[in-house]
Amino acid sequence: MTSVTAGAGAVPRKPKVGSLERQNRWALRGSYAALSVFVVMFLIPPFYMIMTSLKSSAEISAQKGNPWIAQNPTLENFIYLISNAQFQRYFFNSVWVTALVVVISMTIAILAAFSLSRMGFKGSQVISTGVFLTYLVPPSLLFIPLFQIVGSLGLINNTWVLVLLFPTLAVPFCTWIMIGYFSSIPRELDEAALIDGANYLQILTKIFIPVALPGIIAATIFAFTVGWGAFLYPLAYLYSADQAVLTVGIVRELIRGDVFAWGTIMAACVMGAAPPIIIYTFLMDYYVAGLTAGATKG
Amino acid sequence: MADSTLAIGAGAASTPRRQVGSLKKLARRRATTALLLCAPLIVLIVSLKVYPTFYAVFLSLLDRKMNSFVGFDNYIFLLSRPSFQLVIFQSCLFALTAVLMKALFGFVLAHLMHNIRGKNQRIWRGLLLVPWVIPLALSTLTWWWLFDPSYSAFNWTLNWLGFESIPFLGTTWNARIAVIAVNVWFGAPFFMIMYLAALKSVPEQLYEAAAIDGASAWQKLIFITLPMMRNIILITVLYSLIVTFADFDIVRILTNGGPQDSTHLFATYAFTVGIQSGNIPRGASVSLFMLPVLATLAFFVLRDVMKRNKEIST
Numbered sequence: 001m002t003s004v005t006a007g008a009g010a011v012p013r014k015p016k017v018g019s020l021e022r023q024n025r026w027a028l029r030g031s032y033a034a035l036s037v038f039v040v041m042f043l044i045p046p047f048y049m050i051m052t053s054l055k056s057s058a059e060i061s062a063q064k065g066n067p068w069i070a071q072n073p074t075l076e077n078f079i080y081l082i083s084n085a086q087f088q089r090y091f092f093n094s095v096w097v098t099a100l101v102v103v104i105s106m107t108i109a110i111l112a113a114f115s116l117s118r119m120g121f122k123g124s125q126v127i128s129t130g131v132f133l134t135y136l137v138p139p140s141l142l143f144i145p146l147f148q149i150v151g152s153l154g155l156i157n158n159t160w161v162l163v164l165l166f167p168t169l170a171v172p173f174c175t176w177i178m179i180g181y182f183s184s185i186p187r188e189l190d191e192a193a194l195i196d197g198a199n200y201l202q203i204l205t206k207i208f209i210p211v212a213l214p215g216i217i218a219a220t221i222f223a224f225t226v227g228w229g230a231f232l233y234p235l236a237y238l239y240s241a242d243q244a245v246l247t248v249g250i251v252r253e254l255i256r257g258d259v260f261a262w263g264t265i266m267a268a269c270v271m272g273a274a275p276p277i278i279i280y281t282f283l284m285d286y287y288v289a290g291l292t293a294g295a296t297k298g
Numbered sequence: 299m300a301d302s303t304l305a306i307g308a309g310a311a312s313t314p315r316r317q318v319g320s321l322k323k324l325a326r327r328r329a330t331t332a333l334l335l336c337a338p339l340i341v342l343i344v345s346l347k348v349y350p351t352f353y354a355v356f357l358s359l360l361d362r363k364m365n366s367f368v369g370f371d372n373y374i375f376l377l378s379r380p381s382f383q384l385v386i387f388q389s390c391l392f393a394l395t396a397v398l399m400k401a402l403f404g405f406v407l408a409h410l411m412h413n414i415r416g417k418n419q420r421i422w423r424g425l426l427l428v429p430w431v432i433p434l435a436l437s438t439l440t441w442w443w444l445f446d447p448s449y450s451a452f453n454w455t456l457n458w459l460g461f462e463s464i465p466f467l468g469t470t471w472n473a474r475i476a477v478i479a480v481n482v483w484f485g486a487p488f489f490m491i492m493y494l495a496a497l498k499s500v501p502e503q504l505y506e507a508a509a510i511d512g513a514s515a516w517q518k519l520i521f522i523t524l525p526m527m528r529n530i531i532l533i534t535v536l537y538s539l540i541v542t543f544a545d546f547d548i549v550r551i552l553t554n555g556g557p558q559d560s561t562h563l564f565a566t567y568a569f570t571v572g573i574q575s576g577n578i579p580r581g582a583s584v585s586l587f588m589l590p591v592l593a594t595l596a597f598f599v600l601r602d603v604m605k606r607n608k609e610i611s612t
Contacts, residue, residue, distance in 0.1 A: 035426075131343065141354070141585050143573075143585075147573065265443070284420070288423075
């Protein structure tokens with residue numbers, strides 16, 4: 001259909017096609033130009049973050065010259081931070097908390113999604129909907145009652161509180177993504193396995209997990225981002241420096257009100273932002289898939 | 299129990315009956331397994347999401363020492379306070395303006411991006427998604443440093459171009475615009491990705507047919523693109539309204555509610571009242587003011603999602 005019309009249009013009216021092509025070329029150039037402006041605007045903060053991290057305290061406090069460029073780039077801020085026991089503690093805390101949160105969240109999400117998408121029992125539809133609904137309950141609604149609950153558990157100012165609470169942020173969305181991916185696996189596959197005598201555990205590990213691997217990676221990235229970047233819960237429940245994670249550690253402990261520490265703060269931000277950025281550069285497609293999964297799969 | 303004995307008894311009489319019985323047993327075992335697999339999820343959500351929500355309502359009805367019930371006194375007190383009325387105003391302003399701007403930027407960006415095909419699109423998309431990837435607390439710190447009153451890089455540029463310095467976080471409206479700007483910067487890439495995915499799903503034939511009929515670019519936008527994207531635009535905006543309305547990180551770090559409590563949102567105000575000043579019941583009431591708005595938005599999101607689910611399953 002389309003090839004016919006295109007062919008018919010091309011023969012008698014050649015100049016028209018040429019002008020259309022020219023028009024398209026200009027649209028393309030315009031798009032590039034506009035996108036360049038946006039890219040520059042969007043990348044100002046990360047750029048400035050990196051530039052400041054390369055400045056010495058003396059250079060920042062002098063307040064002379066162009067602030068956008070580091071005049072005498074130095075790595076002293078990074079060296080200071082890497083050898084700083086407090087920063088090491090934040091980083092280490094963030095790493096183990098995030099690792100545990102990812103493992104716990106993904107285990108819960110995969111088991112539940114498998115059950116909800118395949119083993120259809122009474123009320124599974126209600127649970128799926130409920131899970132999605134709790135995903136829409138923001139942490140800023142819950143942090144005050146949770147303060148009381150966490151306090152009664154004796155977990156205030158204990159990093160473990162994050163291992164308990166962060167899964168609540170990650171699990172609903174991860175489950176939602178996984179339900180979408182699991183539902184797209186043809187039923188014949190697990191029926192065949194069932195007939196061959198496989199049990200549910202085998203079906204899950206031998207069929208569902210390998211087939212839905214892209215979804216699992218996307219959900220894992222999401223859980224990682226949550227565990228690494230969440231700010232409200234650690235700010236509310238952890239008050240001493242040795243229990244803090246990166247986000248609160250940097251915001252609360254490194255800021256002591258003087259201008260001169262900004263080089264160090266920005267270096268800390270660069271190091272804090274590096275793990276997500278690195279994962280993102282290598283797994284961008286999964287990252288994007290995870291972002292859009294909520295809307296296109298569900 | 300009764301079922302299984304019945305099945306066994308029936309099984310003695312005829313073989314096909316027994317098959318049904320064991321199938322039933324199998325089905326029941328299947329349901330038990332299914333419920334067991336869901337159990338961790340249910341426990342987690344009920345104990346740390348559902349229960350706290352109701353507990354918050356209970357807390358908000360107590361007095362400061364949490365000894366006695368005071369009914370709706372906390373809510374009434376808050377509503378009568380000008381500083382809290384400002385919080386309501388600022389939260390609505392923040393959420394509506396920021397989401398509108400994000401949607402607009404996202405829409406424009408998605409269209410620009412859609413013009414570029416192939417490998418180049420990946421690269422540009424990758425660059426534009428960076429704001430979304432950096433942990434928000436850390437990028438907000440950078441914004442603070444960019445806005446810094448004593449040594450703002452923006453002001454240096456303005457001076458260099460011959461303009462006066464602007465106290466970005468110093469006056470009420472500047473600070474309000476600044477927090478909205480940071481939120482737009484952070485959230486626009488998300489809208490772009492969603493809208494780009496939606497654009498890609500619009501069948502190319504529709505545009506070809508419209509082109510043959512002599513439709514202008516504007517007509518294509520109004521009569522093809524927008525109707526086809528309607529669902530995703532709606533759900534993205536609703537979802538983003540929820541998240542933006544409940545936002546905490548940006549205001550907390552950038553202004554901490556200042557100047558003169560004019561940029562506080564529900565979340566940051568609840569933090570100040572509930573955690574920092576230690577008035578748990580009143581803090582709980584502050585954050586519960588979000589509930590009606592969030593519930594309404596969630597209702598519409600849910601309705602849309604259910605509709606789509608039905609469409610997929612049929």
